[in-house]
Amino acid sequence: xxxxxxxxxNRINELGRVGVDVNGGxxxxxxxxxxRAAKQLVRKYMIDAGLxxxxxxxxxxxxxxxxxxxxxxxxxxxxxxxxVLNGGMFDGALGVLIGIEVLQxxxxxxxxxxxxxxxxxxxxxxxxxxxxxxxxxxxxTGQLTSDDLTNNFDKQGISIAEAMTSQGYSPNKLETVKxxxxxxxxxxxxxxxxxxxxxxxxxxxxxxxGIVGVRWLRVxxxxxxGHAGTTPMPLRRDPLAAAAEMITVVENLAKVQEGTVATVGxxxxxxxxxxxxxxxxxxxxxxxxxxxxxxxxxLVGISSGVDSICSKRGITYTIEELHKLxxxxxxxxxxxxxxxxxxxxxxxxxxxxxxxxxxxxVMATFTETGMIFLRTKDGISHRPEEWADKExxxxxxxxxxxxxxxxx
Amino acid sequence: xxxxxxxxxNRINELGRVGVDVNGGxxxxxxxxxxRAAKQLVRKYMIDAGLxxxxxxxxxxxxxxxxxxxxxxxxxxxxxxxxVLNGGMFDGALGVLIGIEVLQxxxxxxxxxxxxxxxxxxxxxxxxxxxxxxxxxxxxTGQLTSDDLTNNFDKQGISIAEAMTSQGYSPNKLETVKxxxxxxxxxxxxxxxxxxxxxxxxxxxxxxxGIVGVRWLRVxxxxxxGHAGTTPMPLRRDPLAAAAEMITVVENLAKVQEGTVATVGxxxxxxxxxxxxxxxxxxxxxxxxxxxxxxxxxLVGISSGVDSICSKRGITYTIEELHKLxxxxxxxxxxxxxxxxxxxxxxxxxxxxxxxxxxxxVMATFTETGMIFLRTKDGISHRPEEWADKExxxxxxxxxxxxxxxxx
Numbered sequence: 001x002x003x004x005x006x007x008x009x010n011r012i013n014e015l016g017r018v019g020v021d022v023n024g025g026x027x028x029x030x031x032x033x034x035x036r037a038a039k040q041l042v043r044k045y046m047i048d049a050g051l052x053x054x055x056x057x058x059x060x061x062x063x064x065x066x067x068x069x070x071x072x073x074x075x076x077x078x079x080x081x082x083x084v085l086n087g088g089m090f091d092g093a094l095g096v097l098i099g100i101e102v103l104q105x106x107x108x109x110x111x112x113x114x115x116x117x118x119x120x121x122x123x124x125x126x127x128x129x130x131x132x133x134x135x136x137x138x139x140x141t142g143q144l145t146s147d148d149l150t151n152n153f154d155k156q157g158i159s160i161a162e163a164m165t166s167q168g169y170s171p172n173k174l175e176t177v178k179x180x181x182x183x184x185x186x187x188x189x190x191x192x193x194x195x196x197x198x199x200x201x202x203x204x205x206x207x208x209x210g211i212v213g214v215r216w217l218r219v220x221x222x223x224x225x226g227h228a229g230t231t232p233m234p235l236r237r238d239p240l241a242a243a244a245e246m247i248t249v250v251e252n253l254a255k256v257q258e259g260t261v262a263t264v265g266x267x268x269x270x271x272x273x274x275x276x277x278x279x280x281x282x283x284x285x286x287x288x289x290x291x292x293x294x295x296x297x298x299l300v301g302i303s304s305g306v307d308s309i310c311s312k313r314g315i316t317y318t319i320e321e322l323h324k325l326x327x328x329x330x331x332x333x334x335x336x337x338x339x340x341x342x343x344x345x346x347x348x349x350x351x352x353x354x355x356x357x358x359x360x361x362v363m364a365t366f367t368e369t370g371m372i373f374l375r376t377k378d379g380i381s382h383r384p385e386e387w388a389d390k391e392x393x394x395x396x397x398x399x400x401x402x403x404x405x406x407x408x
Numbered sequence: 409x410x411x412x413x414x415x416x417x418n419r420i421n422e423l424g425r426v427g428v429d430v431n432g433g434x435x436x437x438x439x440x441x442x443x444r445a446a447k448q449l450v451r452k453y454m455i456d457a458g459l460x461x462x463x464x465x466x467x468x469x470x471x472x473x474x475x476x477x478x479x480x481x482x483x484x485x486x487x488x489x490x491x492v493l494n495g496g497m498f499d500g501a502l503g504v505l506i507g508i509e510v511l512q513x514x515x516x517x518x519x520x521x522x523x524x525x526x527x528x529x530x531x532x533x534x535x536x537x538x539x540x541x542x543x544x545x546x547x548x549t550g551q552l553t554s555d556d557l558t559n560n561f562d563k564q565g566i567s568i569a570e571a572m573t574s575q576g577y578s579p580n581k582l583e584t585v586k587x588x589x590x591x592x593x594x595x596x597x598x599x600x601x602x603x604x605x606x607x608x609x610x611x612x613x614x615x616x617x618g619i620v621g622v623r624w625l626r627v628x629x630x631x632x633x634g635h636a637g638t639t640p641m642p643l644r645r646d647p648l649a650a651a652a653e654m655i656t657v658v659e660n661l662a663k664v665q666e667g668t669v670a671t672v673g674x675x676x677x678x679x680x681x682x683x684x685x686x687x688x689x690x691x692x693x694x695x696x697x698x699x700x701x702x703x704x705x706x707l708v709g710i711s712s713g714v715d716s717i718c719s720k721r722g723i724t725y726t727i728e729e730l731h732k733l734x735x736x737x738x739x740x741x742x743x744x745x746x747x748x749x750x751x752x753x754x755x756x757x758x759x760x761x762x763x764x765x766x767x768x769x770v771m772a773t774f775t776e777t778g779m780i781f782l783r784t785k786d787g788i789s790h791r792p793e794e795w796a797d798k799e800x801x802x803x804x805x806x807x808x809x810x811x812x813x814x815x816x
Contacts, residue, residue, distance in 0.1 A: 195638030212637060216682055226787060228671035228694040229620060229763025230603030233663050235787075240672055241659050247652035255641050263636035264648055265684045267677050274624055274692045274730070276673050284682045286636040322682070355637025379634060379643075 002401055005394040008101040012393065015041055015097065016089030025086035025384035030124030030135065031163035038081040042096055042121050049104035057173040058139040059123040065103045067116040067408065073185035075408040077102065078120035079359060080136065084128045088386025095190045096121045098397045102404055113408035115185055122359045129154045137359040141366040142178040149174065186334055186407060187363035190372045190396050192388050196379035197352045204392040205347060205399050207338045208371035211354040211361040212288040213295050213327030218320045219246065219306060225271065225279035237314040239281040240269055249305040250285055253298055259353055260289045260298065290327045290353045328361055334370030341402035345395060372399055411809055413802040416509040420801065423449055423505065424497030433494035433792035438532030438543065439571035446489040450504060450529050457512035465581040466547040467531040473511045475524040475816065481593035483816040485510065486528035487767060492536045496794020502782065503598045504529045506805045510812055521816035523593055530767050537562045545770040550586040557582065594742055594815060595771035598780045598804050600796050604787035605760045612800040613755060613807050615746045616779035619762040619769040620696040621703050621735030626728045627654065627714060633679065633687035645722040647689040648677055657713040658693055661706055667761055668697045668706065698735045698761045736769055742778030749810035753803060780807055
C-alpha cells in the first residue's frame with residue numbers, strides 16, 4: 001500500500017471523539033462548536049499534510065496540493081464532517097480524511113500531478129439542523145440563494161444566516177463561495193455504503209454508478225368502518241385489507257428490476273379498534289431508482305394497482321407526491337478509472353448505485369463525478385454502531401490514491 | 409297486526425329520550441341515575457300492561473303475565489336498557505319494549521297461556537362501565553360470583569358491589585338473584601341486527617341461528633430496520649411487507665366459509681419513518697364463527713400462514729390469544745317456531761348468526777334460547793344514528809307475539 005494505513009486510522013478515531021454526545025454517538029450539527037472543533041482538527045491534518053488551506057464564507061474548508069500546470073483544472077476530493085444526531089464516526093469524515101491521506105501520500109512520495117488536487121470538507125451535508133442539507137456543496141456550485149439562508153430555521157428559530165454569523169461567516173458574501181465549473185476537472189467522494197450490498201458480496205470497496213432518484217408518496221384510503229362481528233366479508237369496504245394488497249403490489253413492482261427499491265415505512269389505521277373494521281388507512285411509499293424514467297413507470301404501475309384494488313373494494317383514495325428528487329449518474333470515465341484501481345488491488349469490481357444522497361449528488365450536476373463506497377458493517381449508519389473495518393478503509397484510500405494519480 | 413304498533417313506537421321514542429348525553433346520543437351506564445330513570449319508565453310500562461313486577465338484587469326488572477298452570481315453566485323474554493357511551497335508542501331497549509308489548513297485547517286480548525310469560529330488563533349487558541358485561545343475565549343464571557362484584561371497577565375505581573349499594577341493591581344477596589334452570593322453559597330476545605345482512609336482503613326480520621364464537625389474536629413481527637435507499641429488496645427483512653401478506657391470508661381464509669368473519673382492526677409500525685424499513689409490526693385479528701371447531705381450524709390456518717411467511721422473509725413472530733369466547737347455538741325448535749311466525753307475515757326467512765354478544769348468549773348456556781333480529785339501517789349501532797324503521801319494529805313484535813303464543 002502507498003497510503004499510510006495507521007495514520008489514517010488514527011485520524012478517523014481521533015476525529016471520531018469530537019462531538020461525542022450524551023448517548024455515546026457523535027452530534028456535530030452545522031455552525032456549532034462541535035462542528036467547528038471537527039473542522040479545526042481537519043485543518044490541523046491539512047497543515048500536517050502540507051496543503052494550502054482556505055475556508056470560504058459558508059465554512060467549506062479546503063486543502064490544496066498545487067499541480068504542475070497552474071492553468072489546469074482542479075481534481076476535487078471531498079465529503080463532510082457534520083453528523084446527524086447521535087451519528088457515527090465514518091459517515092462523511094471518512095471521505096475527508098481519506099482525501100487528506102491521499103494528498104499527504106502524494107506529497108510525501110514527491111509525486112507531482114499536472115492538475116492541482118484539492119480536498120474539501122463541505123458544510124452541513126446531513127441537513128439535520130435546518131432540515132435542508134448539502135448546504136456547503138450547494139453554495140459551492142451556486143445552487144444556494146440568499147433566501148435559502150434566511151428562510152430555513154433550526155428548532156430554536158435560528159436561520160442559516162444567523163447561525164453563519166454566530167460562527168464568523170458573512171451571509172452577504174455567499175456569492176464568493178461559488179466557483180466556476182471550468183475550474184474543476186472532477187469531483188471524487190469516498191463514503192461508507194450505508195447498505196449491505198458490498199458486505200453481502202464480501203467486497204471491501206465498491207464502484208458507484210450514480211445516486212438514485214427518490215419519490216415519496218402518501219396514499220390515503222377511505223373505506224367504511226363496521227362491527228367486526230356483524231359485517232359479513234362480502235359487505236365490507238375494508239381499507240386495511242386494501243392497503244395490504246397494495247403493499248404487496250408495491251413490493252412486487254420494485255422486485256422486477258434490480259436496483260429499484262420501494263418501502264412502506266409509515267402506516268396508520270383508524271379508528272384502530274380490535275373489533276372495528278377500519279374506516280381509513282394512510283401509508284407512505286418511498287421509491288428509488290437510478291432511472292427517472294423507470295421511477296415514472298413505477299408510479300404509473302402503483303397508481304394503476306391502487307386504482308384497481310380500490311375499485312374492486314369500493315374504497316376511495318388519494319395519492320399525493322410528498323417529495324421528488326431526480327437521480328444522477330456518475331461519470332462513466334471516472335467509474336472506469338475507479339474500477340481499474342479496484343482491480344489493481346485484486347478485488348472483484350462491484351458496481352452499485354447509492355441509495356442515499358451525498359455531496360456527490362450536488363457535484364454531479366456541476367462536474368464529472370466519481371464515487372467509491374466502503375463496506376459498512378450490517379449496513380448500519382447514522383447510529384453510534386456505524387462501522388467500517390480498518391483494512392477496508394485502507395483499501396478505499398488506496399483505490400482513491402490510484403484513481404487520483406490516473407486522473408490528475 | 410295483533411300488537412299495538414303506535415303504542416310500541418311511542419314507548420321506544422319516549423325511552424329514547426332518557427339519558428340523552430351532551431353529544432346527542434344516549435348514555436345509560438349501569439347503576440347510574442340515567443339507567444335508573446330508564447328502568448323507572450319500563451316499570452311504568454309494565455304496570456300499564458298489567459304485569460306482576462319484581463326487581464332482583466342486581467337490578468334485573470321483571471314483569472310477569474301468569475299462565476294457567478302455576479307449575480309450568482316460564483317463557484322468558486328480554487334484553488337490556490343500559491347503553492354504551494353515546495349509543496342509540498334501539499340496542500337493548502327494543503327487546504324489552506317489544507316483550508312488554510307482546511304481554512300487554514296477550515292480556516288485552518284476554519288470551520291466557522299454559523306457561524307464565526315474563527319480560528325482563530337485564531342489568532348491564534354492554535359492559536361499558538366495568539369492562540365486563542352481561543352482569544344481570546350472568547347473575548340470573550348463576551354465572552356471576554361475589555368476587556366478580558368486588559374485583560371489577562369503573563374508571564373512578566368504584567367496584568360493581570359499591571355501585572350496586574349506591575343504588576340500594578345488596579351485593580351480599582347475589583345468591584338470591586339466581587334462578588333454577590327448571591323454572592324457565594326458554595328465553596327469547598329481539599334485538600337489532602347491528603349488521604347489514606337483513607338490509608342487503610331487503611327483509612325486516614331475521615331468524616338467528618346462534619351467537620358466534622370469538623378469538624382475538626395479537627401478532628407481533630420482528631424484522632430488521634434499514635435505510636429505504638440503501639437496502640436492496642432481496643436483503644430486506646421487512647415485517648410490514650410480511651404483515652401485508654398475512655392480512656391477505658387472513659381475509660382469504662375467512663372468505664372460504666360463509667358466516668366466518670376476520671378483521672385486522674389495529675396495526676402499528678415501528679419506527680415509522682417514511683425512509684426507514686420497519687423493524688417491527690404488531691396487529692390484531694378478530695375471528696368469529698358459529699362453529700368453535702371451524703375457529704380452531706382457522707387458527708391453525710392463520711398460524712401456519714404466519715409461520716411460512718415469516719420463515720420465507722427471515723422474520724420472527726409471536727401470536728398471542730387475547731380473548732376467547734365460545735359460540736352458542738340457538739334452539740332449533742324455537743328457531744323453527746320463529747321461522748313459522750316470520751312466514752306467517754309473508755316474509756322470506758333469512759337465517760343468520762349474531763356476530764355480536766347478547767344476553768341470549770348467556771341464556772343459551774342455561775335454557776333453550778331463540779333470537780329474532782330486526783333490520784338495522786346501514787348496519788350502524790352503538791351510535792346516535794342507530795335506527796330501525798317503525799314498520800320493522802312492528803313486524804318484529806308481531807313475530808315474537810306469534811312465537812310466544814305457540815311456545816307458551
